[in-house]
Amino acid sequence: MWGRSVPSAHRTGRWDTGGVASCFGSTVEQTASPGRKRGQPGACWDQTGANGTKRVADCRHESHTSHQTRLPQRSRTGPARETPAINHSGIKRSFTAWRASRRGKGLDIGRPPEHDLRSIMNAILYVDRTGIPWRYLPHDFAPWETVYGYFAAWQKEGVFDQLNGLLRRLVRETEGRHGEPSACVLDAQSVKTSSNVPAAGQGIDAGKKIAGRKRHIGVDTLGLLLAVWVTAASVSDNAGGMHLMSHIAATHPRVTKAWADTGYRTKAIEHGARLGIDVEVVQREPGTKGFKVIPRRWVVERTFGWFMHHRRLARDYETHPHRSEAMIHIAMIDLISRRLTRESTPNWRDT
Numbered sequence: 001m002w003g004r005s006v007p008s009a010h011r012t013g014r015w016d017t018g019g020v021a022s023c024f025g026s027t028v029e030q031t032a033s034p035g036r037k038r039g040q041p042g043a044c045w046d047q048t049g050a051n052g053t054k055r056v057a058d059c060r061h062e063s064h065t066s067h068q069t070r071l072p073q074r075s076r077t078g079p080a081r082e083t084p085a086i087n088h089s090g091i092k093r094s095f096t097a098w099r100a101s102r103r104g105k106g107l108d109i110g111r112p113p114e115h116d117l118r119s120i121m122n123a124i125l126y127v128d129r130t131g132i133p134w135r136y137l138p139h140d141f142a143p144w145e146t147v148y149g150y151f152a153a154w155q156k157e158g159v160f161d162q163l164n165g166l167l168r169r170l171v172r173e174t175e176g177r178h179g180e181p182s183a184c185v186l187d188a189q190s191v192k193t194s195s196n197v198p199a200a201g202q203g204i205d206a207g208k209k210i211a212g213r214k215r216h217i218g219v220d221t222l223g224l225l226l227a228v229w230v231t232a233a234s235v236s237d238n239a240g241g242m243h244l245m246s247h248i249a250a251t252h253p254r255v256t257k258a259w260a261d262t263g264y265r266t267k268a269i270e271h272g273a274r275l276g277i278d279v280e281v282v283q284r285e286p287g288t289k290g291f292k293v294i295p296r297r298w299v300v301e302r303t304f305g306w307f308m309h310h311r312r313l314a315r316d317y318e319t320h321p322h323r324s325e326a327m328i329h330i331a332m333i334d335l336i337s338r339r340l341t342r343e344s345t346p347n348w349r350d351t
Contacts, residue, residue, distance in 0.1 A: 114142075115142040115146060117150075119141060119142060120141075120142060120146070120147055120150045122141070123137055123141035123142060123147040124147060124150070124151050124330060125330065125333075125334055126138075126141065127147075127312060128310050128312045128313075128327055128330045128331055128334065129309075129310050129311065129312070129334065130311055130312075131310070131311025131312040131314065131317075133317075134147065134148045151326070152323075154326075155322065155323060155326040160326050160329035160330055160333065161329055163329075163333055164225060164329045164332050164333055164336070167332075167333060167336040167337065167340065168220075168224045168225070168226075168332075168336060170336075170340060171222065171224060171336055171339060171340060172220070172222065172224070174340065175222065177222075178254070180252055180253075180254045181220035181221065181226065181252060181254065181255060182254045182255060182256060182257065183220070183221055183255060183256070183257040183258065183259070184218045184219065184220055184221075184226055184248055184252075184255050184257070184258050184259075185218070185219050185220075185221070185258070185259045185260070185296060185297065185299050185300040186216075186217075186218050186241050186244055186245075186258055186259070186260040186264060186300070187216075187217065187260070187261060187297070187300040187301070187304070188214050188215060188216045188217070188237050188240050188263070189214065189215045189217075189304050189307075190205040190208050190210040190212060190213070190214045190215075190233045191210070191212050191213060191214075191215065191313075191314075191315060191316050192210060192211065192212040192315050192316070193211075193212040193213055193315065193316040193317075194315055194316065194317045196317070196319055197212075197213070197316060197317075197318070197319060198319065201213065201232060201320075201321060202232055202233065203231075203232030203233040203234025203235065204233055204234055205233040205234065206234075208233075210233055211233065212233050212315075212316060213230055213231065213232060213233055213316045213321065213324065214230070214231050214232065214233045214234075214235055214240065215228065215229075215230055215324075215328065216228070216229040216230075216231065216235075216237075216240030216241070216243065216244055217229075217244070217300065217303065217304075217328070218244045218245075218247075218248050218258075219299060219300050219303050221299060222299075223299045223300065223302050223303045223306070224303075224332065224336065225303070225328070225329070225332045226248055226251075226252060226255075227244045227247045227248050227251070228325050228328050228329070229243050229244060229247075229325070230316075230321040230322070230324040230325050230328075231321065236263075237261075237263035237264055237268075238263070238264060238265060238267045238268045241260060241263075241264045241268040241271075241272075241279075242267065242268055242271045245258065245268070245271060245272050245275055245277055245279075246271075246275065248277075249275040249276070249277060255277060256276060256277060256278060257277065257278050257280070258272060258277050258278070258279045258280070259279075259280050259281075259282050259296040259297060260279060260280070260281055260282070260297075261281065261282065261283075261297055262281055262283055264279065264281060265281075269281070280296075282294055282295060282296050282297050306331070306332075306335055307328065307331055309331075309335075310327075310331040310334070312327050312331075313327060313328065313331055
């Protein structure tokens with residue numbers, strides 16, 4: 001064992017499991033010495049002589065030290081990161097009170113839930129960030145059927161949209177702004193779809209030569225999501241802009257200004273005027289080639305870049321368009337939560 005010669009007493013089956021017990025922190029029955037009690041450390045084998053029994057070697061100490069010397073030590077690369085101090089007891093008390101208030105509102109009948117809602121939400125965020133299929137959820141989380149069931153139910157109830165709105169208001173107030181925006185930026189992004197997306201929900205963007213779906217979004221001047229509409233890629237920007245402005249005017253009545261690109265033409269401008277929103281088309285300078293930051297429009301382009309940090313949004317994997325909208329809301333919830341808590345995830349740009 002471990003590249004050494006094994007004593008004859010070991011080969012005959014008289015093993016001392018004291019070393020294994022010490023490594024794993026458990027008590028294992030000893031069989032090497034017939035006179036020892038359970039869990040008592042002793043020699044690997046006994047040698048009987050004229051003066052009685054003499055202990056030859058302590059297997060637990062020897063095997064433990066051999067493990068320490070033979071196993072290589074894992075070295076850390078890069079500077080050590082300081083972990084911020086977290087008041088776990090305070091967080092636990094807050095969650096306990098929240099759970100009690102939630103259960104008090106119901107009939108309090110039936111068996112209690114097996115899985116915590118916090119772990120369910122963490123599993124949904126994990127799928128959105130890593131892009132794995134639901135069935136591939138690690139066993140550390142609840143079963144994937146349970147997680148997906150909560151995701152579908154919360155999407156139907158509009159929980160993700162409401163949570164995104166509450167967090168957006170907190171960010172705006174933290175930045176010293178009014179909780180409700182007064183201006184927005186509109187744009188659309190065409191993405192490819194996976195094979196499970198029905199053909200009826202797809203289209204071809206003739207301008208970008210992409211077969212898939214199109215994400216129409218409206219953001220405030222900080223780049224935070226106000227409205228999203230997922231359609232086939234064949235739907236024009238005009239139709240998407242009109243739908244977005246109708247939704248924004250109904251949910252954010254303070255919005256009176258909107259910036260957009262040249263894809264939003266006369267119909268969208270006229271529709272915005274009827275809603276009391278002044279739509280301004282921001283054009284590129286003549287002769288400009290390649291990427292160039294354009295005033296006002298760069299805010300929404302940055303939001304599309306934020307989406308790409310969530311692998312579930314790199315391609316549209318959702319069967320239904322409203323599930324795609326929910327995934328976009330979840331990505332913004334993750335982003336805003338990190339912004340509020342000053343927490344950032346290391347990536348290749350930090351190296």
